[in-house]
Amino acid sequence: MRKYSVFALAREALRAHKGWEQQWTSPEPKAEYDVIIVGAGGHGLATAYYLAKEHGITNVAVLEKGWLGGGNTGRNTTIIRSNYLYDESAGIYEHAVKLWEGLSQDLNYNVMYSARGVMMLAHNIHDVQVFKRHIHANRLNGIDNEWLTPEQVKEFCPPINLSADARYPIIGAALQRRGGTARHDAVAWGYARAAADRGVHIIQNCEVTGIRRAPNGAVIGVDTNRGPINAKKVGVVAAGHTSVIMNMAGVRMPLESYPLQALVSEPVKPLIPCVIMSNTVHAYISQSDKGEMVIGAGTDQYTSYSQTGGLHIINHTLDAICEMFPVLTRLKMLRSWGGIVDVTPDRSPILAKTPVPGLYVNCGWGTGGFKATPGSGNVFAHTIARDEPHRINAPFTIERFTTGRLIDEAAAAAVAH
Amino acid sequence: MLLIKCPYCEEERPELEFRNAGEAHLVRAASIVEQSDDDFAAFLYFRQNPKGLQFERWRHIHGCGRFFNAVRDSVSDKFLTVYKADEPRPNVEQLIVRPAASAESTEEPDAKRAPRAKKAEV
Numbered sequence: 001m002r003k004y005s006v007f008a009l010a011r012e013a014l015r016a017h018k019g020w021e022q023q024w025t026s027p028e029p030k031a032e033y034d035v036i037i038v039g040a041g042g043h044g045l046a047t048a049y050y051l052a053k054e055h056g057i058t059n060v061a062v063l064e065k066g067w068l069g070g071g072n073t074g075r076n077t078t079i080i081r082s083n084y085l086y087d088e089s090a091g092i093y094e095h096a097v098k099l100w101e102g103l104s105q106d107l108n109y110n111v112m113y114s115a116r117g118v119m120m121l122a123h124n125i126h127d128v129q130v131f132k133r134h135i136h137a138n139r140l141n142g143i144d145n146e147w148l149t150p151e152q153v154k155e156f157c158p159p160i161n162l163s164a165d166a167r168y169p170i171i172g173a174a175l176q177r178r179g180g181t182a183r184h185d186a187v188a189w190g191y192a193r194a195a196a197d198r199g200v201h202i203i204q205n206c207e208v209t210g211i212r213r214a215p216n217g218a219v220i221g222v223d224t225n226r227g228p229i230n231a232k233k234v235g236v237v238a239a240g241h242t243s244v245i246m247n248m249a250g251v252r253m254p255l256e257s258y259p260l261q262a263l264v265s266e267p268v269k270p271l272i273p274c275v276i277m278s279n280t281v282h283a284y285i286s287q288s289d290k291g292e293m294v295i296g297a298g299t300d301q302y303t304s305y306s307q308t309g310g311l312h313i314i315n316h317t318l319d320a321i322c323e324m325f326p327v328l329t330r331l332k333m334l335r336s337w338g339g340i341v342d343v344t345p346d347r348s349p350i351l352a353k354t355p356v357p358g359l360y361v362n363c364g365w366g367t368g369g370f371k372a373t374p375g376s377g378n379v380f381a382h383t384i385a386r387d388e389p390h391r392i393n394a395p396f397t398i399e400r401f402t403t404g405r406l407i408d409e410a411a412a413a414a415v416a417h
Numbered sequence: 418m419l420l421i422k423c424p425y426c427e428e429e430r431p432e433l434e435f436r437n438a439g440e441a442h443l444v445r446a447a448s449i450v451e452q453s454d455d456d457f458a459a460f461l462y463f464r465q466n467p468k469g470l471q472f473e474r475w476r477h478i479h480g481c482g483r484f485f486n487a488v489r490d491s492v493s494d495k496f497l498t499v500y501k502a503d504e505p506r507p508n509v510e511q512l513i514v515r516p517a518a519s520a521e522s523t524e525e526p527d528a529k530r531a532p533r534a535k536k537a538e539v
Contacts, residue, residue, distance in 0.1 A: 243466035254462040256439070257491075302419070302437040305468045305492050310418040310432060345462045402458040 001197035004108050023189060024196035029203050032230035033061045035384055036222055037237055038208050038245055040064030041073040042184070043362055043369065044237035045191035045202070046377020047384070049107075052198035054378070055385035060200045061231070063224060065207035069188030072239050075339035076370040077262050077284060077296040079275050081118040081179035083138050083145045088395040088407045089348060090141040095392050096375025097178060103374055109190030111182050112289065117274040118179030119148070119156060121324070123168040127280055131174040138176075148173045157274055159327050167323060168281050181275060181286055187373055211249040211359065219249070219358035235360040235384050240305065240340025242363035249356050253363070254401045255342045258299040259309035260367055263317075263336035267291030271327070281320035293331060295321055299341065299367060308338045341366050346400075348407035351380050351393040360384050361398070423477045424485050424499045430477070438474035440464050441486040442506055468492060469531025470509050475499075488512060490533055 002008060002021060012019050035051060037044045040062045051057045064070075080100055082093035099106075100113045122128045131147070138145040153173045154162050162170055192202055203226075210223035211234065221230035238245045240257040267290050277284040284296045297317040300309040314336055322329045344350060344364035349372070351362045362380045365372065379390040389396075400406055419432040443460060446452045452460075465471065471491050476484045488497040488507060497512045509532055 241468070243464075244468045247467075252459070252463045253466070254458075254464065256464050256466050301432075302473070302489075302494075303439075303466060303471070303491055304494055306494050312418050312433060401462040402454050 001193065023193040024202050026204065027201045029061060029063075029201065029206065029224070029226055029229050032221075033201070034059040034231065035233045035235065036060070036229060036231040037062045037235045038222070039071070039237040039239065039241075040068045040188075040192070040202055040204065041071050041237065041239060042069065042187050042191065042373040043073075043239075043365070043376045043380070044235075045069075045188055045195055046373055047235060047237060047362065047380045048200045048202075048377075049191045049195040049198070050378045050381035051385060052195055052200055055381060057385055058199035060195075061229065062195070062200060062202045063206045063208055063222070063229075064202070064204045067204050068192055068202060069185055072339040072341065072369065073184055073188045073373075075262065075337055076184055077286065077294050078181045078184045078288075078370060079118060079179070079277075079284065079286065079296075079368075080113070080182055080371040081176050081275075082143050082371070083118070083120075083134055083174065083176045083179070084409060085134055085137050086407055086409065087141060089409055090138065090143055091392045092349075092351075092375050092379065092396070093372055094141065094143050094375075095378065096372045099374035099378060100182060101178075103182075103187075103190070107190040107194045109186060109193060111186045111190050113180065113182040114289075115178050115180040116286075117156065117175055117177045119153065119274050119276055120174045121153070121170050121276065121278040121280075122172045122174070123170060123278065123280040128172055131172070135174055143176070144178055145174055145176045148175050157272065157276060159271055159325055160276070161324055161326050168278075170324075179275060181288075183289075184370060187370075191377070208245060208248070211245070211356075213249065213356070217356060219356060233358050233360065233384055235362065235380065237362045237380070239363065239365070239369070240342050242342050242361065246354070246361065249354075249359055251354055251356060251359070251361075253350075253361075254344055254398070255364060256303045257305060257340045257342050258302070259304050259306060259338040260299045260341045261297045261309045261314050261336055261338045263295050263297070263314055263333050264288070265293040265295070265328070265331045265333050268293070268331065272325075276324070278320065278324065281323060283317045283320035283324070285321055285325070292334065293321075293328065299343070305340055306338070307340055341369075343367070344401075345410070346406040346408045347410040348396065349376070350396055350398055351376065351383060352389060352397045352399075353383065353387070354398065419494060419496075421475060421487070421496065422499050423480060423483075424501045425481045425483050426477065430480060434477060434479040436476045436478040438476050438484065441472040441474045467531035469533045470497065470513075471531070472506060474502075491531075492533060 082097040212221045272287040275286040343366040349364040379393040382390040
């Protein structure tokens with residue numbers, strides 16, 4: 001792989017850009033690999049990358065039924081933050097933010113991580129109390145988070161409506177300055193390029209249809225629409241389809257798959273300088289570098305695999321956005337879409353070994369997995385390589401739903417789900 | 418937005434009148450004290466979450482207020498039937514109108530997937 005640099009850019013500028021090589025190859029699947037990762041989204045590709053980089057396991061295939069990064073990696077609203085309440089969550093999300101900070105250099109790929117700040121608005125006394133509790137908990141864990149008065153909110157984000165006549169007036173906010181956004185497609189592409197460079201096979205249009213097991217129950221490979229592929233270790237990183245894949249190995253999961261929608265406006269000049277989230281009116285918004293307002297909604301109420309949701313959900317979100325930013329009321333929306341998110345009962349992920357030897361699962365990221373991509377891949381690669389969890393993901397087991405030791409961000413997370 | 422038929426009100430109403438209540442036919446054990454931790458976890462947290470036909474509970478919260486069950490295809494979001502809370506689980510095989518054998522239907526490894534509703538006629 002030729003390194004991207006300013007010299008490469010200058011060289012290609014003089015050669016009419018004819019010398020750029022393919023970012024990753026599309027090899028035919030081999031008969032056997034050391035590790036198979038099911039799902040070539042950000043988390044799966046990151047897992048393969050760290051397997052190769054940190055654990056020296058390069059005989060790896062990443063199988064993808066569609067196209068690379070075409071699931072939730074390409075459908076989220078790209079928000080990055082680590083201001084979670086519980087120590088376990090703080091550990092994994094902060095691990096991710098630390099990796100985000102050096103990711104472009106590490107991958108030699110511009111993932112456009114932009115620490116523009118994530119500001120969570122408080123509209124009532126309950127919000128104030130909850131956010132201040134979060135701020136204290138975060139700071140105890142070494143995570144930056146600070147309280148802003150309404151005047152400081154206005155200073156940080158000038159277009160916001162501070163009027164006391166608003167249906168839900170803004171009476172303060174919690175701000176994580178290291179939070180921000182990154183270019184979601186570039187994250188998948190960057191990990192794919194760096195992983196492929198280390199020998200990982202990325203095989204698209206290859207759907208897993210079964211998990212093959214030895215008489216003693218251990219995993220020996222997978223069946224796919226391109227024939228069987230052997231591997232003694234299989235990592236399932238299939239987001240909304242995790243229940244379907246795990247069912248092939250007879251493992252039932254504490255997951256339900258819901259549609260989650262997002263939408264973008266027409267591009268306009270720079271207006272919103274940070275990420276704004278509001279729990280109470282339930283909306284979040286940021287502006288992409290292209291100028292589009294990127295707006296996220298809540299999940300639909302019913303489980304579905306349809307990758308589409310009801311119009312009333314995004315309508316409700318836009319009501320909230322227009323309340324907070326009256327200046328946006330005449331903006332045209334360009335497109336909306338849905339992704340299928342796998343939600344656990346406590347709204348925390350599962351990154352763990354399973355009851356089936358050789359089968360590992362990384363799922364349950366629900367409505368907020370993008371921010372964790374590097375950290376998730378990093379500790380999941382450790383789990384697969386060493387056959388034991390990393391200190392950071394050790395609490396994120398499936399068994400916690402039996403023992404009762406939940407990581408209950410369902411009630412604690414700073415956003416509604 | 419889904420259009421949902423309430424089996425009590427016997428009419429189709431917009432989804433906004435209803436609250437989804439998750440997987441249907443989950444039965445709480447008569448004595449949870451005697452139940453193993455694994456069985457209780459299975460009841461409380463572990464779900465089928467099928468890609469295909471699923472049994473689910475709804476409540477007509479802004480209507481008659483009653484719970485009922487439905488069979489819905491989680492890929493097309495199409496309802497196959499709704500039935501009252503005390504009625505038995507319908508036989509899914511009888512609800513599916515199997516399309517005549519075609520190239521498309523042989524393509525799917527049916528045995529490994531939850532059954533699907535018939536595709537909407539064009």
